[in-house]
Amino acid sequence: MSELSGLYALWYREVKVFLRERSRIISSIVNPIIWLVAFGGGLGSTISFGGADYQTFIFPGVLMLTVLFTSIFFGLYIVWDKRMDFFKEVMVAPLSRLTLFTGKMMGGCTDSLLQGSFLIIIGLFFNIKYTLYSLVLVIIFLLFLSAATTSLGLAIGAQLSSFEGFGLIQSFVIMPLFFLSGALYPLENLPEWLLIVTRVNPLTYIVDGMRGALLGLNHFPLWMDLGAALAFMVAMILAGTLSFMRMH
Amino acid sequence: MMIIETFGITKVFKTLVAVDHIDLSVEEGEIFGLLGPNGAGKTTLLSMLATILKPTEGTAKVNGYDVIHQPAKVRKSIGMVFQAPSSDELLTGWENLYLHAMMYGVPSHVRRSRIDEVLELVDLKDRAKYLVKTYSGGMRRRLELARGLLHKPKILFLDEPTLGLDPQTRSHIWDYIKRLSKEEGVTVLITTHYMEEADALCDRVAIIDHGKIRALDSPANLKMKVGKSMIKAKVKNPNVEVIRSLPYVSKVEAKDGNVTIILSEVGAHIQEVLCNLGEASFVELREPTLNDVFLQLTGRGIREESAEGWEEKLIQVRTNE
Numbered sequence: 001m002s003e004l005s006g007l008y009a010l011w012y013r014e015v016k017v018f019l020r021e022r023s024r025i026i027s028s029i030v031n032p033i034i035w036l037v038a039f040g041g042g043l044g045s046t047i048s049f050g051g052a053d054y055q056t057f058i059f060p061g062v063l064m065l066t067v068l069f070t071s072i073f074f075g076l077y078i079v080w081d082k083r084m085d086f087f088k089e090v091m092v093a094p095l096s097r098l099t100l101f102t103g104k105m106m107g108g109c110t111d112s113l114l115q116g117s118f119l120i121i122i123g124l125f126f127n128i129k130y131t132l133y134s135l136v137l138v139i140i141f142l143l144f145l146s147a148a149t150t151s152l153g154l155a156i157g158a159q160l161s162s163f164e165g166f167g168l169i170q171s172f173v174i175m176p177l178f179f180l181s182g183a184l185y186p187l188e189n190l191p192e193w194l195l196i197v198t199r200v201n202p203l204t205y206i207v208d209g210m211r212g213a214l215l216g217l218n219h220f221p222l223w224m225d226l227g228a229a230l231a232f233m234v235a236m237i238l239a240g241t242l243s244f245m246r247m248h
Numbered sequence: 249m250m251i252i253e254t255f256g257i258t259k260v261f262k263t264l265v266a267v268d269h270i271d272l273s274v275e276e277g278e279i280f281g282l283l284g285p286n287g288a289g290k291t292t293l294l295s296m297l298a299t300i301l302k303p304t305e306g307t308a309k310v311n312g313y314d315v316i317h318q319p320a321k322v323r324k325s326i327g328m329v330f331q332a333p334s335s336d337e338l339l340t341g342w343e344n345l346y347l348h349a350m351m352y353g354v355p356s357h358v359r360r361s362r363i364d365e366v367l368e369l370v371d372l373k374d375r376a377k378y379l380v381k382t383y384s385g386g387m388r389r390r391l392e393l394a395r396g397l398l399h400k401p402k403i404l405f406l407d408e409p410t411l412g413l414d415p416q417t418r419s420h421i422w423d424y425i426k427r428l429s430k431e432e433g434v435t436v437l438i439t440t441h442y443m444e445e446a447d448a449l450c451d452r453v454a455i456i457d458h459g460k461i462r463a464l465d466s467p468a469n470l471k472m473k474v475g476k477s478m479i480k481a482k483v484k485n486p487n488v489e490v491i492r493s494l495p496y497v498s499k500v501e502a503k504d505g506n507v508t509i510i511l512s513e514v515g516a517h518i519q520e521v522l523c524n525l526g527e528a529s530f531v532e533l534r535e536p537t538l539n540d541v542f543l544q545l546t547g548r549g550i551r552e553e554s555a556e557g558w559e560e561k562l563i564q565v566r567t568n569e
Contacts, residue, residue: 002353009350017338089334089395092298093351094323 006095007103014074014107018114028070028115029122035062036126039184049186050217057217059128060210061183063138064145064203066119070112071146072174075153075240078104079160082247101154101244105237108150109143116142128214137213137222144229145206151233151240158240158247176201183207187219202232251276251403251435252297256306259292259459266292268459269306274452276402279429279436281450283443283538289459290439291331294405297437298328311402324352327396331407333388335380341367341391342376345398352399366394369424386417393421397428404428406438410445422449443538455542462545471536477514479521481507482530490524497521 018024036055040062044054081087090100120130120138156169180194181203190198198204209225212218218225252274259267267289274280282290295301297310299319308315311325335344342363349359367373370390380388389409396404406425410418426449429436440446446453447467454464463470476498486507492500496517499510507525511517514533522528 002351005350005353005356009347012350013336013339013343013347016343020338084334086334086336088300088330089328089348090351092300092323092326092328093348094320094353095351096320 003095003099006093007099007106010090010100010103011107011110014104015110018107018111025115025118028066029118032062032066032119033122035065036122040126050215052215052217056127056215057186057211058184059123059126060138060207060214061181063116063119063123063142063210064181064183064207065178067112067116067142067146068149068174068178068203070115071108071149072153074108074111075104075150075155076157076160076166076169078154078157079163082158082161097244097247098241101151101241104154105147105150105240108153109146112146112150113139113142116146130214134213138210140226141206141209141213141229144233145203148202148229148233148236151236155236155240155243158243177203180204181207182219186217202228205229206232249276250274251312252280252308252310252437254293254297254306254308257293257296257303257308258305259289259296259301260304265459267296267303270459270461272454272461272464274435274437276435277429277433278451279425279438279449281446281453282437282439282456283441283446283453283542284439284456285441288441288456290441290456291407292459293456294407294437294439297322298326298405299323325402327399327401327404329389329392329396329404329406329409331411333385333392335383335388335391335395337381338379340377340379341372341383341387344380344391345376345395348395348398354399362398362400366397369397370394386413389413390417390421393424397434400432401434403435403437406436408439408441410440410442418445419448425449443542447538453538455538455545457542457546463541467538470538470541472513473541476510476512476540477536478534479507479509479511479514479518480530480532480534481509481522481525481528483507483526483528486526487524491521494520494524 036059040055040058047054049057078087120135123130152173156173180197180201182198183203187195187198187204187208205220205225205228208219209222209229212222212225250273252272254270254272256269256271257267258265258269270293282293284290292301296303297308297315299315299322302316310322313321313325315322335341336347339347345363345366346359349363354362364373367376370393372387372390372394375383375387380391383391393406393409396406409425410421413421422445425436425438428434438445438449450467452464452466453470455462455470465473482505484505486502486505488500488502488507491497491509494511494517496513497509497511499508501508509521511521514535518533522531
């Protein structure tokens with residue numbers, strides 16, 4: 001019982017802090033708009049894919065980008081928490097590490113899903129047509145994505161003791177995950193190496209699934225996209241839990 | 249009943265033996281002080297008892313639970329106030345307490361009233377709705393004290409609770425800790441390098457240096473055993489020889505009517521000394537302090553050092569591991 005209320009407390013803290021930091025919310029709305037207007041609009045003036053204009057084509061990718069960045073940085077932020085003594089108080093609380101991890105993870109998911117929903121609304125101004133079916137599918141994909149990437153961030157962050165590794169994580173984890181996912185280009189006619197890499201990247205399936213739901217332009221069958229996203233989430237949650245157990 | 253017992257508890261950081269085979273028992277309901285300079289091992293000992301650090305060797309029982317094998321039960325039994333500020337700056341004082349209450353399983357129907365109670369005790373009621381980042385150091389400390397008590401723990405660990413506070417706030421917090429131990433029967437384990445604090449607050453004090461207990465007793469007994477008192481008096485014709493023959497007097501000096509007498513237990517013997525000394529026009533007493541005790545045991549005084557020392561050491565240790 002106290003584990004449950006502890007879980008709620010950890011979640012409540014993250015959401016409270018998130019809603020209090022207006023600057024973060026504003027930048028989370030502005031960044032994707034810049035992507036859509038500048039990148040999508042700029043490149044879209046010369047190219048289009050599968051009958052959809054480029055701006056619309058990358059919308060699922062930008063949605064993924066927003067949630068990916070928010071989630072993974074939220075997770076990595078635990079490095080900061082660990083240095084602040086606030087977290088010491090949480091660490092002495094009579095809560096299991098599993099609860100600690102789950103509370104943090106759910107807090108991070110809520111934050112990035114809120115940002116995702118702002119962007120879904122913004123999508124209306126970029127000619128994205130939603131149906132109940134597509135909306136539900138997109139939200140499921142975003143949920144899997146945010147749970148997986150928050151867990152990934154937490155798993156890495158729990159093992160770090162300073163911010164020194166952040167640049168490396170940006171270069172070797174976040175950027176490759178994003179750019180090698182088909183968020184900005186279609187998966188057809190890729191050179192051999194990129195073809196392989198995109199198929200190994202779990203985010204490929206998430207973008208593909210959302211693109212299929214929103215624009216009807218999917219490369220893989222829906223069950224494959226959903227399965228890959230689900231497997232990614234389960235694996236990352238396991239990794240995060242293990243990492244929290246070993247954290248000290 | 250012994251509420252805290254340690255059995256040869258030891259912590260080694262690489263080559264530094266921070267806590268060296270300490271055996272200690274704390275009785276239920278007492279205020280027990282760990283007094284020593286920074287780096288003596290007080291905080292390390294406290295952290296092991298709070299299950300934040302694992303002992304290298306030995307173990308301890310807190311509220312009957314083993315710190316190595318039953319950490320969750322130990323944590324439920326204790327409240328902890330850390331040396332460095334540990335409240336969440338991005339939340340209000342009230343929210344900090346509310347989260348703590350939930351994490352420690354305070355039943356929902358008493359949460360609010362309990363929060364009001366502890367806020368009242370530390371005089372923070374009117375600031376409860378403000379973000380902690382707007383608080384002064386003393387206010388944060390009070391909030392953290394309140395938080396440590398929120399779940400009515402059996403034992404309260406206070407790590408340098410008045411570090412960096414002004415004298416008025418400090419004595420206010422002492423009163424509060426005393427009242428709490430009396431009214432609620434909470435056992436208090438406190439680390440400090442302020443000897444006045446140990447003296448004013450503690451029923452018993454363990455003097456720690458280099459990870460070992462050098463002496464353990466009530467402050468009065470410690471001072472009585474080790475420290476010598478001094479009487480300075482102005483006497484026209486002092487009976488120096490009579491005073492010198494008293495068994496508890498160790499030294500007498502007389503010069504131009506100024507007499508200095510070094511003796512033990514001045515309180516018990518002053519009457520006899522003054523009666524035998526002759527007619528005095530002026531008398532001054534100096535009681536031994538815990539610093540004298542420490543001085544005698546270790547050959548140096550308790551240094552006053554910055555608050556950050558310990559925290560930096562811990563971070564260092566963490567990165568080294």
